[in-house]
């Protein structure tokens with residue numbers, strides 16, 4: 225709702241109230257409208273201030289309303305026009321946040337005062353929409369086309385000081401913002417308001433408007449990667465340059481409705497809430513975010529300053545946690561130190577542009593050592609040494625002897641058993657997997673893996689660490705590859721099988737990149753290094769010297785196996801680092817991939833050798849075999865209780881594996897394709913490839929289909945229900 229009160233003799237204060245972020249629900253809108261009408265009707269009221277409860281102006285429209293049948297009633301635009309038309313001056317007092325519809329309300333006001341720590345923005349694009357309450361028409365009139373385009377098509381939050389420079393607000397204050405707004409409103413009583421009504425202003429012209437817009441459109445499309453909203457935001461802003469205000473508003477509404485009814489908005493809004501839902505973690509034995517309290521981390525250590533350790537140290541420094549980086553010897557230490565410093569210099573430059581600083585030259589904040597004794601006083605250690613169980617056990621055993629008893633011990637292993645690592649310590653309850661993604665200072669995902677003995681406090685502490693590092697922590701159970709890499713295995717396996725049967729790496733990558741992945745499986749493999757998987761397969765006895773003599777080339781443990789990646793590694797083709805992998809690169813370490821004729825003839829010789837008949841494989845088959853195998857593994861993970869809901873898998877894939885957010889994650893995508901369709905396709909492919917267990921549909925998927933294809937929110941409630949149709 226919105227509370228109506230008198231702030232000073234002649235000033236009415238309308239306070240938006242809907243905790244925690246004063247989202248504009250239908251009730252709030254009704255109360256806002258009632259408040260405006262009451263102020264208008266009361267002759268003793270000469271001015272109005274609009275503010276928000278609890279130091280937050282408003283986070284915009286209540287996102288849940290967009291998927292409810294009541295959305296027709298969300299008539300925010302007319303209320304904003306009502307504010308603007310008021311003959312009594314209306315001042316917005318912006319504290320905390322003014323986002324989306326919240327900022328649109330402020331744009332309808334005649335003046336805007338912001339607290340110095342406030343942030344403003346129109347983030348609708350991030351949930352698949354555009355500002356639908358006349359914001360695409362008012363903002364360009366206030367701050368010009370280039371700035372409005374930037375703010376609306378990126379959805380970024382603008383700090384108050386920048387907002388002042390842009391002319392988005394009239395004043396920034398450090399004191400009580402509402403009181404300052406009331407004072408301003410009092411001064412404005414009786415003054416003319418015409419020039420303050422944004423709908424009456426022209427859009428500032430640019431000398432080269434047409435060229436500017438066509439260049440901007442190209443950039444917006446390139447960044448959008450298949451997402452519809454940025455381009456429609458652009459169209460709405462362009463309309464402001466071409467049409468009178470009222471016609472521009474009509475165009476905005478038309479474009480808004482296209483987005484609202486698109487599957488993309490639904491997917492992006494699902495992703496918004498999924499990301500928040502995973503913060504409320506639970507485990508099958510009843511541990512939960514509600515009852516577990518995190519411990520403070522005042523100092524941390526990172527062991528191993530290779531690819532991952534460097535990024536992890538950088539993330540900790542950025543989170544202002546003092547950190548010690550440890551390496552195995554001085555040579556590795558120097559290399560690691562230089563790499564960390566370079567990353568930090570770059571981060572510092574970026575932060576200075578945003579007027580923040582990064583203090584990392586102080587040894588109390590960042591220290592490097594080869595001496596484990598230095599770790600005696602740290603509260604938490606993250607191990608990021610080579611992926612080798614014996615080495616990890618040696619390190620954890622040492623840590624458990626050296627670190628103080630209350631210190632937490634985390635491993636960045638990609639797949640190894642957390643319980644086995646914990647077993648060599650004197651504190652298995654404080655051992656946990658913290659699986660960062662490369663590059664660790666950039667990627668938002670932190671997969672948090674609890675073992676059999678991990679305590680709720682340890683889980684809560686790892687989740688808190690994720691939050692402080694501005695990452696998305698997702699709590700999952702312990703199994704080989706955990707959630708992300710376990711689901712990735714059937715996906716990359718299908719990609720390689722498709723090469724055996726007739727596709728080329730660039731065909732498979734193109735289909736998955738067109739689907740929206742930032743990078744296809746072969747380009748990804750070249751980037752990560754083919755040798756990483758090769759080492760792991762050798763450790764598992766799937767290839768290399770430990771492979772039993774006489775093992776058929778394309779079979780392991782009775783199932784289909786493709787030796788193609790091993791053969792490439794044997795030829796020294798490790799991907800980007802060697803300049804050759806599934807593609808060729810301009811040089812070792814090069815990044816521009818080109819299809820490689822050598823690979824094409826290598827594949828055709830391989831097919832001849834193994835008497836595989838080359839066939840044309842269409843896009844549909846490529847997409848379905850890769851994605852549905854991954855999804856089926858996801859259903860197995862849910863059935864085993866490794867993750868507590870489909871949104872966990874989706875958040876992991878969006879934030880760690882480049883899954884297109886506008887498709888909502890693999891499990892959400894499965895729900896849009898329809899579980900019966902996925903089941904039917906998996907059954908078909910599985911019949912065609914009976915020696916590939918990853919194509920056999922998950923029993924849980926079958927059960928959900930038998931139960932009538934329930935909506936995704938209900939899936940987990942069917943886990944233990946009996947089905948007589950199976």
Ligand SMILES: CCCCCCCCCCCCC[C@H](O)CC(=O)SCCNC(=O)CCNC(=O)[C@H](O)C(C)(C)COP(=O)(O)OP(=O)(O)OC[C@H]1O[C@@H](n2cnc3c(N)ncnc32)[C@H](O)[C@@H]1OP(=O)(O)O
Pocket residue numbers: 244245247283284285286287288295296297298299300301321323324325326328347348351353354355356357359480481484485497500501
């Ligand atoms: C064919 C049919 C035609 C129908 C016509 C329809 C009508 C047309 C009229 C359209 C009017 C459009 C108006 C406007 O242009 C559209 C919008 O405003 S869309 C919303 C835009 N705003 C956002 O995207 C902001 C989203 N929120 C955030 O970014 C962050 O939450 C935050 C505000 C920065 C705060 O961050 P944190 O402090 O980290 O806190 P949390 O993120 O954990 O949030 C706390 C809590 O609040 C919930 N929440 C946040 N914002 C909203 C919201 N806008 N709506 C609903 N709920 C919100 C969040 O989910 C958390 O709750 P929890 O999930 O934990 O229970």
Ligand SMILES: NC(=O)c1ccc[n+]([C@@H]2O[C@H](COP(=O)([O-])OP(=O)(O)OC[C@H]3O[C@@H](n4cnc5c(N)ncnc54)[C@H](O)[C@@H]3O)[C@@H](O)[C@H]2O)c1
Pocket residue numbers: 527528529530531532533550551552553556560607608609610611612615619636637638639659660661662752
């Ligand atoms: N590279 C990735 O993309 C990625 C992603 C997620 C997780 N991981 C996991 O992170 C871990 C590290 O991987 P990486 O890619 O950073 O490896 P890396 O080879 O780049 O670095 C490992 C570092 O550990 C150091 N090290 C080895 N033994 C040590 C010891 N006894 N004491 C101190 N330091 C020691 C090495 O000198 C090296 O610098 C592995 O478990 C890996 O599976 C890697």
